[in-house]
Amino acid sequence: MPTSYAYFQKRIVPLEEARLPVMTHAFLYGTGVFEGIRGNWSEERGEVLLFRPREHFERIRMSAQILKIGLPLTVDELTDICVQVVARCGFREDVYIRPIAYKSGEVIGPKMHDVEDDYLMFVLPFGNYLDVEAGIRCQTSSWRRVPDTSIPARAKVTGLYVNSALAKTEAMENGFDEAIMLNDDGHVSEGSGENVVIIRHGRLITPARSDNVLEGITLASVARLAEDELGLEVIERTVDRSELYVADECFLTGTAAHLSPVVEVDRRKVGAGAIGPVTKKLQALFFDAIRGRNPKYADWVTPVTPAAEPAAARIKA
Ligand SMILES: Cc1ncc(COP(=O)(O)O)c(C=O)c1O
Helix, strand or coil: CCCCEEEECCEEEEHHHCCCCCCEHHHHHCCEEECCEEEEEECCCCEEEEECHHHHHHHHHHHHHHHCCCCCCCHHHHHHHHHHHHHHHCCCCCEEEEEEEEECCECCCCCCCCCCEEEEEEEEECCCCCCCCCCEEEEECCCCCCCCCCCCCCCCEHHHHHHHHHHHHHHHHCCCCEEEEECCCCEEEEECCCEEEEEECCEEEECCHHHCCCCCHHHHHHHHHHHHHHCCCEEECCCEHHHHHHCCEEEEEECCCEEEEEEEECCEECCCCCCCHHHHHHHHHHHHHHCCCCHHHHHHEEEECCCCCCHHHHHHC
């Protein structure tokens, strides 16, 4: 049976052996930065295709730099560790990879200095997060997105996700699939774990980076597909809440969410209340690229051959 493995304290170990002490600073104060990376299974190739791992490791290094968390591994080294752990797991299905650089010292007191750092990552099998086919229903959250002046929004900080968790749970308890958060100015910021894109008059519009959004890797990839494959203009600017209600189309982008069409916001249909034509085309282009079916975007994927099951396990089965 394929098993989840982790890179933990500089060794590759079965996930259940990766355990942290209760006084770990990152657990007490949320002092970690993380990534989510998808490995998409390609049946044709018999490989797991990591989607833009280098960009994710560049971003975790940037997040660590912002938070003053030591991460003495290069992008090449981080990518290499990731490839080794994914291969060791042997999963022949879609996986999700969670790297974390964190304050590992067992120290009381909220601070970033004089606390030891460490790095770990683990791999899990992972299917769809939101409904990419039928589309999703969103609610504007009563929780505002944490401003960059409080916790850096372009860093993927573990503690910052309390904000996302509150928004997501509120939306789901109110019968929606996902939350869209506004910033303190009342402008659209992002989903609980996704960037927001609207389409109006044939142009893609997404909130400006200075509106407290994470600089999404999926968003950048979809923007490139929109420009290069469909010849569409992509604009980053302030987006009003009411623009969500009059958009022709709307979708969310994210590592977990892929490209998820939004068919309703605050009980108002978006466009015809079904996945829109541009969203559909972009989705097809995106899924082809992440499954390695478009040679033009071959450099977006890093292939990993899953380890074969150990001989003993095969005989037993
Ligand atoms: C708050 C937030 N915004 C946006 C995104 C989308 O970023 P990416 O496409 O790089 O996964 C994520 C997911 O990582 C997120 O957690």
